[in-house]
Amino acid sequence: MAATSTTPTHGYSADKDALLKRLNRIEGQVRGIARMVDENRYCVDILTQIGAVQAAVEKVALGLVDGHVRHCMAAAKPGERDDKATELMAAVGRLLKTA
Amino acid sequence: MAATSTTPTHGYSADKDALLKRLNRIEGQVRGIARMVDENRYCVDILTQIGAVQAAVEKVALGLVDGHVRHCMAAAKPGERDDKATELMAAVGRLLKTA
Amino acid sequence: MAATSTTPTHGYSADKDALLKRLNRIEGQVRGIARMVDENRYCVDILTQIGAVQAAVEKVALGLVDGHVRHCMAAAKPGERDDKATELMAAVGRLLKTA
Amino acid sequence: MAATSTTPTHGYSADKDALLKRLNRIEGQVRGIARMVDENRYCVDILTQIGAVQAAVEKVALGLVDGHVRHCMAAAKPGERDDKATELMAAVGRLLKTA
Numbered sequence: 001m002a003a004t005s006t007t008p009t010h011g012y013s014a015d016k017d018a019l020l021k022r023l024n025r026i027e028g029q030v031r032g033i034a035r036m037v038d039e040n041r042y043c044v045d046i047l048t049q050i051g052a053v054q055a056a057v058e059k060v061a062l063g064l065v066d067g068h069v070r071h072c073m074a075a076a077k078p079g080e081r082d083d084k085a086t087e088l089m090a091a092v093g094r095l096l097k098t099a
Numbered sequence: 100m101a102a103t104s105t106t107p108t109h110g111y112s113a114d115k116d117a118l119l120k121r122l123n124r125i126e127g128q129v130r131g132i133a134r135m136v137d138e139n140r141y142c143v144d145i146l147t148q149i150g151a152v153q154a155a156v157e158k159v160a161l162g163l164v165d166g167h168v169r170h171c172m173a174a175a176k177p178g179e180r181d182d183k184a185t186e187l188m189a190a191v192g193r194l195l196k197t198a
Numbered sequence: 199m200a201a202t203s204t205t206p207t208h209g210y211s212a213d214k215d216a217l218l219k220r221l222n223r224i225e226g227q228v229r230g231i232a233r234m235v236d237e238n239r240y241c242v243d244i245l246t247q248i249g250a251v252q253a254a255v256e257k258v259a260l261g262l263v264d265g266h267v268r269h270c271m272a273a274a275k276p277g278e279r280d281d282k283a284t285e286l287m288a289a290v291g292r293l294l295k296t297a
Numbered sequence: 298m299a300a301t302s303t304t305p306t307h308g309y310s311a312d313k314d315a316l317l318k319r320l321n322r323i324e325g326q327v328r329g330i331a332r333m334v335d336e337n338r339y340c341v342d343i344l345t346q347i348g349a350v351q352a353a354v355e356k357v358a359l360g361l362v363d364g365h366v367r368h369c370m371a372a373a374k375p376g377e378r379d380d381k382a383t384e385l386m387a388a389v390g391r392l393l394k395t396a
Contacts, residue, residue: 010142023133027126034122043109043167047190050160054153054194061149062291068142069283073271085267091146092290093260095153161390168382172370184366191389192359208340221331225324232320241307241365245388248358252351252392259347262340270340289344293351 011067022060029053061095110166121159128152160194209265220258227251259293308364319357326350358392 012019030053036046068088076084111118129152135145167187175183210217228251234244266286274282309316327350333343365385373381 010139012136012142012145013139016136016139019136020133023129023136027129027133030122030126030129034119034126037111037115037118037122040109040112040115043111043163043171044186044190046111047160047163047167048193050156050163051190051193054156054160057149057153057156058294061146061153062287062294064142064146064149065290066283066287068146069267069271069286070280072142073267074279081272082268085264087143088267089260089264091143091150092263094147094150096256096260096293157393161386161393164389165382165386168366168370168385169379172366173378180371181367184363187366188359188363191362195355195359195392208337210334210340210343211337214334214337217334218331221327221334225327225331228320228324228327232317232324235309235313235316235320238307238310238313241309241361241369242384242388244309245358245361245365246391248354248361249388249391249394252354252358255347255351255354259344259351262344262347266340266344285341289341289348292345292348295348 011069011071012064013071015063015067019060019063022056026053026056026060029056058095065092065095110168110170111163112170114162114166118159118162121155125152125155125159128155157194164191164194209267209269210262211265211269213261213265217258217261220254224251224254224258227254256293263290263293308366308368309361310364310368312360312364316357316360319353323350323353323357326353355392362389362392 029049033046033049033053036049065088068084068091073081073084073088128148132145132148132152135148164187167183167190172180172183172187227247231244231247231251234247263286266282266289271279271282271286326346330343330346330350333346362385365381365388370378370381370385
């Protein structure tokens with residue numbers, strides 16, 4: 001939130017620290033999965049961990065969409081709002097497709 | 100790959116190196132997303148990268164399911180096959196839910 | 199479409215006819231799948247048709263989200279906008295979960 | 298199960314009646330959504346019903362995958378099993394993509 005005059009504020013600014021913490025945790029989870037593969041662990045157990053990563057990544061995505069809707073779109077000038085909505089919908093569509 | 104005589108072989112054993120390479124790349128992608136957040140990049144651009152991570156993670160998951168079906172299930176004794184199928188379906192169900 | 203003075207206009211109002219046509223087509227697709235089951239058709243062929251239904255249903259869902267973002271949220275008074283965003287996010291979250 | 302001598306048995310044969318009942322229910326749900334659109338109901342309420350349809354369709358899909366794994370693949374001759382697995386993986390991949 002406390003963006004300086006030169007830093008643009010985004011929807012996620014208020015939660016930037018929490019967001020970075022989550023991304024670090026996901027990075028660690030992915031490293032853990034690589035370790036399981038390296039140790040020849042059972043594939044179904046690896047799939048369970050992959051499911052956990054997917055859920056965590058999706059939570060991050062939903063948080064960013066939420067911030068975009070509440071902040072970027074709310075802050076948009078009337079003339080820009082439609083473009084922001086188009087961007088949002090493209091992002092939501094991609095999330096559903098790749099989900 | 101080089102499973103020793105005491106290490107069980109799994110469906111992904113033949114592709115272990117490729118799988119590890121992919122997981123390393125995903126780890127790097129997640130780190131890149133954290134960097135984007137840190138640099139206050141635009142949330143929709145971050146969402147695009149998150150979509151790429153989700154697609155990559157899903158590809159790994161599908162590869163593991165494929166290996167489970169072709170190898171673990173094929174190698175299972177008739178009496179174990181039903182348990183392997185139950186495990187598989189639980190994993191596929193989780194993938195769809197968290198997807 | 200031609201919302202009377204007593205009927206609230208929604209995001210999908212302009213496309214109501216197209217939306218109804220799509221839903222009718224989906225209904226027909228589901229009926230076709232039931233017929234395939236009744237005729238003992240091969241399960242993988244049925245799954246292919248189910249995939250087509252899921253894609254069609256998702257397209258309808260994305261259209262409704264789009265309308266909500268562009269119309270309901272834009273038409274909301276500043277004090278209501280946050281509630282509309284919360285409703286939207288709950289809906290998007292459910293789409294991703296059930297997807 | 299009660300497939301006649303000329304009708305091939307599929308993975309879903311034992312549950313054919315239950316499967317048809319579910320598909321009929323989904324057809325009714327889709328018709329209900331069309332009615333909501335016709336009555337100009339609130340788009341977020343319609344999205345909630347769409348989420349219910351998606352969950353129901355996915356349950357049908359998982360049931361068919363389960364039947365394919367347990368019956369079609371188990372009944373496949375060794376030489377055919379790989380083809381059956383390839384078909385299964387294509388179907389699971391499509392489910393995830395359209396999910």
